[in-house]
Each structure stands twice: as structure tokens, then as C-alpha cells.
Amino acid sequence: MKAKLSLVVALAIIIACAGVSMAAFDYDSLDFGGRTITFLYWDPANVLDTDVLAEAQQRFNFKFEYKIAGWEEYVEMAMARLLAGDSQYDVWMMTQPHFVQLVGNNAVMPLDDILPADFFDDADPTVVHRVNSLKVKGKTYAFYTWQNVLNDMVFWLFNKDIFEREGLPDPYELYDKGEWTWDTVEQIALQATKDTDNDGEIDLYGIGEMRTLFTLMPNFAKTVELVGDKYVFAFNKPEALAAINLVYRWRTLLKISQGTWDASEFAAGNRAMAGVIGWQFWSLMGTDLNYGVVPLPKGPNATKYVFPIDKVGMFYLPANAKEPEKLVALVKYLSPSADRLQTGMFDEWIPMWVRDEKSAQIMIEGIESWEGEFDLMEGSLSVPLDPVFNGEKSAAAHIDEIYPQIQAQIDELFKQ
Amino acid sequence: MSETSARAAFSRVRRLLTARNLIAAGFALGRLGVLIGVAYTILFPLLAKVSSSFMAEVDIFDKTVNWIPKHFTLNNYRNAIKYMNYPQAFLNSLGLTLGLSLLQLASCSVVGYGLARFFFRGREILFGAVIFTLVVPPQMIMIPLYLNFRYFDFFGLAKSLELNLLGTYWPLVLMGTTAMGVKNGLFVYIMRQYFRGMPRDLEEAAYIDGAGAFRAFFSVMLPGAMPALIVVFLFAFVWQWNDYFFVNIFAGSRELLPNALAELAGRYSRDLSIAGSEYVPRAHRSLLNNAGSLLLIAPLVILYIALQRYFIESVERTGLVG
Numbered sequence: 001m002k003a004k005l006s007l008v009v010a011l012a013i014i015i016a017c018a019g020v021s022m023a024a025f026d027y028d029s030l031d032f033g034g035r036t037i038t039f040l041y042w043d044p045a046n047v048l049d050t051d052v053l054a055e056a057q058q059r060f061n062f063k064f065e066y067k068i069a070g071w072e073e074y075v076e077m078a079m080a081r082l083l084a085g086d087s088q089y090d091v092w093m094m095t096q097p098h099f100v101q102l103v104g105n106n107a108v109m110p111l112d113d114i115l116p117a118d119f120f121d122d123a124d125p126t127v128v129h130r131v132n133s134l135k136v137k138g139k140t141y142a143f144y145t146w147q148n149v150l151n152d153m154v155f156w157l158f159n160k161d162i163f164e165r166e167g168l169p170d171p172y173e174l175y176d177k178g179e180w181t182w183d184t185v186e187q188i189a190l191q192a193t194k195d196t197d198n199d200g201e202i203d204l205y206g207i208g209e210m211r212t213l214f215t216l217m218p219n220f221a222k223t224v225e226l227v228g229d230k231y232v233f234a235f236n237k238p239e240a241l242a243a244i245n246l247v248y249r250w251r252t253l254l255k256i257s258q259g260t261w262d263a264s265e266f267a268a269g270n271r272a273m274a275g276v277i278g279w280q281f282w283s284l285m286g287t288d289l290n291y292g293v294v295p296l297p298k299g300p301n302a303t304k305y306v307f308p309i310d311k312v313g314m315f316y317l318p319a320n321a322k323e324p325e326k327l328v329a330l331v332k333y334l335s336p337s338a339d340r341l342q343t344g345m346f347d348e349w350i351p352m353w354v355r356d357e358k359s360a361q362i363m364i365e366g367i368e369s370w371e372g373e374f375d376l377m378e379g380s381l382s383v384p385l386d387p388v389f390n391g392e393k394s395a396a397a398h399i400d401e402i403y404p405q406i407q408a409q410i411d412e413l414f415k416q
Numbered sequence: 417m418s419e420t421s422a423r424a425a426f427s428r429v430r431r432l433l434t435a436r437n438l439i440a441a442g443f444a445l446g447r448l449g450v451l452i453g454v455a456y457t458i459l460f461p462l463l464a465k466v467s468s469s470f471m472a473e474v475d476i477f478d479k480t481v482n483w484i485p486k487h488f489t490l491n492n493y494r495n496a497i498k499y500m501n502y503p504q505a506f507l508n509s510l511g512l513t514l515g516l517s518l519l520q521l522a523s524c525s526v527v528g529y530g531l532a533r534f535f536f537r538g539r540e541i542l543f544g545a546v547i548f549t550l551v552v553p554p555q556m557i558m559i560p561l562y563l564n565f566r567y568f569d570f571f572g573l574a575k576s577l578e579l580n581l582l583g584t585y586w587p588l589v590l591m592g593t594t595a596m597g598v599k600n601g602l603f604v605y606i607m608r609q610y611f612r613g614m615p616r617d618l619e620e621a622a623y624i625d626g627a628g629a630f631r632a633f634f635s636v637m638l639p640g641a642m643p644a645l646i647v648v649f650l651f652a653f654v655w656q657w658n659d660y661f662f663v664n665i666f667a668g669s670r671e672l673l674p675n676a677l678a679e680l681a682g683r684y685s686r687d688l689s690i691a692g693s694e695y696v697p698r699a700h701r702s703l704l705n706n707a708g709s710l711l712l713i714a715p716l717v718i719l720y721i722a723l724q725r726y727f728i729e730s731v732e733r734t735g736l737v738g
Contacts, residue, residue, distance in 0.1 A: 050686050067668065068678055073661070076555050080562035080665075086582075286476065 025116070025329040032062035032089070032326065039064070040078060041093040042071045047146040048334050056334055075101045078318070082107050088322035091331055093146065095311040096134075097379035102316075103136050104413045109317040110139040114324045119143070124338035126370055130312050133372030136414070137229060142314035143328055144335045150345045152309040152374075153278045153366055154213060156185075156297065157263075160290045160355075162204070162272045166192055171294045172358050180305070182215075182246060185273070185297040189256040192272035208259030208266045208274030210250050212385070215243035216375070217308040219299025223377040230416050233406045235383065235399045239301040244388055244395040246299070252391045266291075277310050281353040293359035295366065307366035309374045381409055469493065469707040473700050492707035499683040500676035500708055506715070509657065509673040512585060517652040519592035520600055524648060525641070527595045528607025529633055533619070543608070549601035554661050561587070562665060587666040598655045598662060603648045610644035611637060643733035646726055654716055673712050680708045 041047070057064055069077035075098055081087040094102070102108050120128045126149040134142040158171050168188050174180045189206025196204050216222070221240035224231045234240055250257040259265045259274065266274035267287055275296060276284070284291070295305040315331050317324050336344070345367060354360045383406055387393045393401075410416075463483075468476070472487035480486075496502070531543050565587040567578040581587050591597045595604055614637065622632040638645070660674035668675060681701040720727065 065669075066679075066682065068664065070661070070664070073555055073558065073665075076558040077562075077665070080559045083559065084563055084566040086566065286474070286478075 025332075027060075027329065027333065030060045030326060030329055032060055032323075032330075034061055034063065035089050036063040036065055037089045037091065037327070037330070038067045038081075038087075039091045039093055040067045040069055040074075040081070040087075042069055042074050042098075047093070049336070052334055056330070060330060060333075062330075074098045078102055079105065079107060082318050082320060085320065087318040088320055089327070090318050090321070091327060092316045092318060093313060094316055095313050095379070096374075096376055099134070099141065099314070099316060100377065100380040100413055103141060104415050107319050108141045109319050109321050109324060110141060111143050111317065111324070111328065112140050114317075114328055115140065115143060119328075119332070122338060124148075124341045126341070126367065127338075129370060129372035130314060130374075133374060134312065134314060134376065136376075137226065141316055142312075143317075144315045144331050145313060146315070146335055147313045148336075148341045148345045148349075149309060149367060149370060150349055150363070151278045152311050152313075153363075153370070154296060154308050154310060155276055155278070155293050155363070155366070156214075156273060156295060157266060157276050157284075157291045157293055158273045159266070159269060159271065160292055161269075162192060166272070168192060168272070171292060175294050175305075175362070180294060180297050182219075182297050182299050186250065186254070186256070189250065189273065190254065193256045202255070202258075204270060204272070205256060205258045205265070206272050207250060207257035208263050208271040209261055210247045210257040210275070211261075212243060212247060213308070213310060213375075213378075214275040214296050215246045215299065216240060217306045217373050218296040219243045219246075219301045220303075220306075221299075221301070223375050223381065223383075224410060231410050231414050233403060233410055235406070236396070236403060239299070241395045241399065242299060242301065244385060244399075247385075248389050248391060248395065251389055281349075285352060291355055291359075293354060293362055295362065304369075306373050307370055309370070311378060312374055377410075380413060381406060465706045465710060468703060469710055471703060473703065476703070492703045493711070495684060495704055496680060496708040496711055499680050499687070499704075500673070500711065501671055502673075502676070502711060505671045505673045505676040508671050510715070512588070512672065513653055513656045516588055516592045516597060516656050517649055519589065520595065520597045520603060520652045520656070521645060521649050523593055523595040524600055524603035524652075525607050525638065525645065526633075527604045528609075529611050529637060531604065532608045532611035534629075546601050546604045549596075550599070550605075558665065565590075565666060582666060583669055585667055585670070588662060591662070597652070598659050599651070603652060606644055606648055607641070610641050614640055643730040646730040650719075650723065650727055650730075653719070657716055658712075677705070677708045677712050680704060 039048075053064055056062075067077075074094070078087070078090075078092055078098070079102070081090060092098075092102075092108070099108065120131070123144075127145055130145060130149070131140060131142050134140075156171075162168070163170070168191060169184075171180060171188075174184055185207075192204065192206040193202060194204050195202050219239045219242055221237060221243045222234050223240075225234045226232075235244065247257075259271060262283070263271075263274045263276050263280055265271045266276070267284055267289060269289060295307055298305055315335070317327055321327055346364065350360050350363050354363065384402065385398070388395045388398050467483045467485070469492050470488055470490070471481070471485040472489045472491070475481045475485045475487055478486060527546070531539060531546070562582070565581040568581045568586075569575045569578055581590075588597070592600075618636050618640065619632045622636045627635065658674065660678060663670075663672055663674050664678065681704060684701075684704055
């Protein structure tokens with residue numbers, strides 16, 4: 001009995017000690033011995049605080065470098081560095097398409113045993129959601145970010161002047177009443193779409209460009225689902241088919257949606273509504289457009305409004321990282337704190353982006369209610385949907401037809 | 417005006433207005449229209465870049481500003497020159513491009529001549545492989561090239577001596593020397609076709625006079641292939657000057673114009689200490705990049721204007737067009 005008790009006590013001490021050692025970084029002893037730490041990135045814009053970076057290089061004895069790899073070459077560049085053994089002190093800054101391709105080739109390091117238990121204690125909640133949603137088959141790969149979530153959050157904008165002129169219902173009221181749905185938006189868009197100068201051509205459309213980014217998640221649909229240990233193509237589910245059909249219906253059947261990816265028609269005042277990604281607000285800021293912001297209209301399958309995000313930029317370590325614990329600590333030190341991320345969104349960006357208080361409130365609600373809604377496969381799969389959008393085939397028939405090829409793509413990506 | 421001269425003028429006009437002349441004039445006008453259309457399509461992006469490179473940020477958001485800036489500024493050029501470290505990057509790029517173009521010219525001429533004039537087993541397969549390099553995207557060979565130059569063992573001849581050539585100009589020099597540089601498959605093809613079109617009598621006369629293969633090549637064939645050599649050199653210069661892909665992989669840390677352009681926005685942002693808010697200068701970045709792109713191609717435009725006559729003549733004589 002006494003021996004058992006001693007064993008339990010000893011085990012408890014060992015576990016406690018392990019817990020302590022895994023819990024906190026000892027920044028005072030962090031030393032990279034003058035090594036060069038390379039941040040592999042596709043965009044040359046500076047993303048880390050210059051002052052913090054300069055101070056950290058002195059304090060932790062390392063040389064910092066950005067290595068730029070073009071968007072198209074990113075995966076090859078990362079793989080080349082990994083295979084050559086040059087990536088031991090790399091930090092990879094990636095979004096989903098690059099990550100998914102690399103993780104399937106075992107090129108990214110799982111961090112479940114590396115990250116200290118309290119690593120996310122002081123992190124912004126959106127960082128934790130991003131990390132969890134980017135887990136692949138239960139393993140953690142992404143661990144921090146340089147970007148706030150607002151940058152890639154998708155919203156629905158409406159032109160207040162057009163709404164007032166055409167006597168259209170107030171989207172804020174509809175949203176508050178929970179009636180901001182596909183059906184309501186369709187009715188509004190039908191009323192708004194018209195030939196204003198009577199030349200026989202429609203020049204004012206209800207909605208700008210429609211794509212599945214604006215319809216899948218607001219109907220609780222996904223591109224893939226994890227079934228057991230396998231990712232399975234999920235476009236054949238009713239909620240996904242409805243989302244795909246909606247794009248066809250608005251674009252081709254009813255002809256109430258027309259536009260380009262950059263929402264330039266909305267910016268020019270020729271669309272009553274449009275889906276817009278956060279960073280596109282910077283272009284709208286310079287216009288005198290009087291717009292309001294609401295969530296994407298929800299589909300019949302959804303029980304709440306969803307504010308999906310498009311691309312998720314995160315830090316990762318290569319599979320051959322030499323001192324992953326140290327690198328993880330360094331990246332966290334260099335990254336914007338939770339306070340900085342929140343100040344950036346709530347005090348700097350939102351006031352610049354919106355035209356009224358209600359829009360600001362809705363954006364804040366979007367951020368606070370966000371629980372990792374994004375598509376892991378965004379940009380990774382090639383799913384040809386034009387035959388459906390052009391009205392050549394029904395969504396169900398077309399998805400059935402292409403299902404084996406898409407599933408093969410997924411199997412190849414995840415080597416499953 | 418006398419009646420006689422009026423009649424003469426009238427009959428001259430009548431002669432000019434014959435159906436044949438009218439049809440010819442119609443065709444000429446149509447051709448002019450097509451040429452203007454094609455030139456506009458090609459020049460439109462360039463003109464748009466030129467226009468916006470002189471704009472202030474506020475002009476981008478002003479819907480009334482179309483081509484002519486309301487707030488004309490040279491700041492984009494000043495900043496681009498400063499943050500690209502233009503004088504240094506220009507000189508480095510000029511030296512590297514000139515050297516590599518000459519190397520590629522030399523290697524592609526030799527390979528092209530060999531494929532045109534010497535019969536050996538597998539010649540056609542080898543030529544097929546040269547053509548194949550034209551259709552293989554560079555991304556596909558990026559990893560093997562990277563590994564090859566990261567642990568360079570002299571093409572397997574000195575396996576124990578693994579040199580890291582990355583970060584130096586050596587990979588580019590070696591690729592140029594072995595006719596494996598940017599678009600070198602096309603240059604080999606041009607040279608081969610040109611040499612094949614030259615009369616064999618020239619070489620045979622040289623052989624009779626006691627020249628060997630090298631002498632015949634250098635003294636007889638090369639001088640006769642001047643149009644093809646000019647075309648290959650100019651193409652090599654232009655593509656090498658604009659190449660970012662290989663330059664970034666092998667010499668990404670070097671101060672060269674394509675690297676400097678890629679890093680322009682980053683350097684500018686860092687200097688302004690606006691870290692963590694990469695999208696604040698988004699519009700400004702596009703203006704800066706436009707000015708930087710124009711500075712990158714400016715030497716090529718000047719080169720083209722200066723050598724336009726030779727270039728067009730040579731292209732015609734090599735049979736690349738028409």
C-alpha cells in the first residue's frame with residue numbers, strides 16, 4: 001500500500017514538473033545562437049511589427065529574413081527547402097491551399113506535443129478557433145497568426161441610396177427580426193433589378209457576383225466532411241446542393257446577380273447588394289458610396305447567421321524543424337497580441353470601414369460570434385460548377401457525375 | 417483657275433476614284449483599323465500603368481479620374497527608386513543579364529549547330545527533348561534544380577564535394593552555359609533551323625581549305641548566322657532581364673531588379689513602420705508597384721527603340737514570322 005502510494009506521489013510530482021516545464025516559455029534563456037530564421041511568405045508586405053522584430057533579434061540572438069515565394073511556387077519552394085534540409089529554422093506563413101497540399105505530404109510538423117498547455121491562454125479567441133478548425137484528422141498544425149479575422153470575413157453589403165430610392169425593405173430590420181434569408185433577399189433583388197435608362201438592357205442588378213463562398217456556409221454546408229479517418233466530398237448533401245442551386249438560380253435563372261469578383265460594380269453604385277470580403281473594404285473606403293453591412297443571408301438549413309472567412313493565414317513549422325519549442329515561442333513573441341488584434345479590428349478598422357453604427361455593431365457581432373467558420377478546402381480543390389451555373393445540368397446530376405474525380409483529388413491530397 | 421486646269425484636276429480625281437482604288441483604300445483603312453485595335457489591346461495595360469504611376473492615392477478612388485491624374489505626382493517614382501535601390505539593382509541586373517545572355521547565345525549556338533549538322537545516334541530524340549523543355553513549366557523542375565544546386569556535385573562527377581551554390585549567381589551561370597537557361601529550348605531551335613537553312617557548300621569549302629569543325633563553325637557559319645544570333649541575344653536579354661522565377665530561387669538575396677520589385681512594397685511598409693496593418697497602404701502599394709514595374713522595363717524599352725531596326729530585320733530573316 002505504502003509502495004503504491006509512493007508511486008502515485010512520484011508520478012504526480014513528475015506530471016506536475018512536466019506540466020510546469022511545458023506551461024511557460026522561459027524567454028530569458030531563448031537563444032538561437034546567431035542562426036538565420038526564415039519566414040517563408042508569398043506576399044512581401046511587412047506583417048510583423050518592425051520594432052518588436054528588431055528588439056527580438058538582439059534579445060534572442062538570431063537573424064531574421066523573409067523569403068518570398070510566389071503564390072504559385074509556394075508549395076514547391078517549401079518542399080524544396082524541406083528536402084534540402086534548409087527548413088530546419090523556417091517558419092511557414094500559409095493559407096489553406098498551401099497548407100492542405102503540404103500536410104498531405106507530411107511536410108508540416110504536428111504540434112500537439114510541442115505547444116505548451118497554456119499556449120493559447122492569452123490568445124484572442126479567434127486564433128484558437130482558427131487553430132482548431134485547421135486541425136487535420138485531429139492533429140494540430142497551425143499555431144498562431146499575424147492577421148486579424150476581420151481581414152478575411154465575408155459580409156453582405158447593401159447600397160442605402162438604392163434601397164431608399166426603390167422603396168426596398170430595411171435589411172437591418174429584417175436582420176433583427178431573423179428574416180434576413182435567401183427568400184427575402186431574392187424578393188429584394190427581383191425588385192431592384194431593372195433597366196433604369198430604358199435602353200432595353202438591365203443596368204441595375206439586385207446582387208453583384210454570386211459564388212458558393214456566399215451560400216455554402218450560410219446554409220451550414222461544407223466541401224468535405226471527416227468520416228471516421230477519411231475526408232469525404234460533401235457537395236452531394238442536400239444543404240450543399242441547395243447552396244449551389246442558389247447561385248444558378250440568382251445568376252442564370254432569375255438574372256438578378258451579375259458582377260465580378262472585386263465587387264467593382266457595387267463600388268460604382270450599379271448593384272443594390274453584394275458579398276464582400278473584409279480586405280475589399282479598403283477599396284470602398286475611398287468612395288462616397290452610402291452602404292450598410294449585414295451578414296450573408298441565411299439558407300433554409302441554417303439556424304443562425306454565419307460570418308464565414310475566406311482564407312486563413314497562419315504560421316506553421318516544417319516537418320524537420322530543429323528546435324520547434326523555441327520557434328513556437330519566438331513566433332508567439334513576434335506576433336500581434338490579443339490586445340493588438342482586437343484594437344486593430346474594433347478601434348481602427350471597423351470605424352474606418354463602416355458608414356453607420358448598426359454596421360459596426362453587426363461586424364462586432366460577426367467577430368464575437370465567429371467559431372471557426374471557414375472552408376478547409378478553399379482553393380485546394382478544382383470543382384467545375386459551370387455546367388450547373390450555366391443551366392446545362394442539375395446540381396445533383398452534375399455532382400454525381402464528378403463525385404469520383406473530386407473524391408480522388410481529396411484522397412490524393414490527404415494520401416488516404 | 418482656267419477651264420483646262422479644272423478639267424485636268426477633275427479627270428485626275430475621277431481616275432483616283434475608280435472602283436479598284438476605292439477597294440484598295442477600303443482595305444488599307446480596314447488594315448489600319450485592325451492594327452490600331454491590336455496595338456491598343458497590347459498597349460492598354462502599359463498605358464494604364466503609366467497613367468496610374470503618376471497618380472496620388474486619392475485619384476484611384478475618384479471615379480471622375482480616368483486617364484489623366486488630377487493630383488499629378490512623381491512621388492511613386494521617387495519612392496520606387498529609393499526602395500528598389502534602383503541604381504545598384506540596375507547595375508547588378510545589367511551585368512548579370514548581359515553575361516547570361518552572352519553565355520546562352522554561345523551555348524545555344526553550339527548546341528543548335530550540332531543538332532543541325534552532325535549525325536549521331538539519338539539526335540532526333542535529343543532534339544525532341546530540347547523541344548520538350550519548352551512545354552515543361554518551370555515549377556515542375558524547381559525542386560530537382562533546387563536540390564541539384566544545393567548539393568552541387570559537378571553533375572555527379574564529384575559526389576564527395578557537395579557545394580551549396582544557392583544564394584550565388586553560379587546556378588544561373590551553369591544553366592546558361594549548358595543551354596538550360598530561361599527559354600533556351602527555343603533558342604536552340606532557332607539556331608538549329610537557321611543553320612539547317614545555310615548552304616552546306618560553305619562548310620565544305622572551309623573543310624577543303626583545311627578547316628576543322630570548330631574553325632568552320634567559328635569562321636564560316638557564325639558570321640553567316642548574324643540575324644539569328646541577334647534575335648537570340650535580344651530574346652535572351654529580355655527574358656533574362658524580366659525573369660523572377662529562377663533569380664528568386666537561386667539568388668533571391670541579391671540586389672537585382674526583379675527581386676527589388678518583388679520586395680518594394682514590403683520595404684516601403686517597413687520603413688513607414690506600419691507593421692501589422694498590411695492593408696492600409698493597399699492602394700498606395702499598387703501605385704508604387706506600377707511605378708516600379710515601369711522602372712524595371714524602362715531599360716528594355718530604350719534598348720528596343722535603339723535596336724528596333726535590327727530586331728525586326730533579324731526576326732524577318734530568321735523566318736520566325738511570315
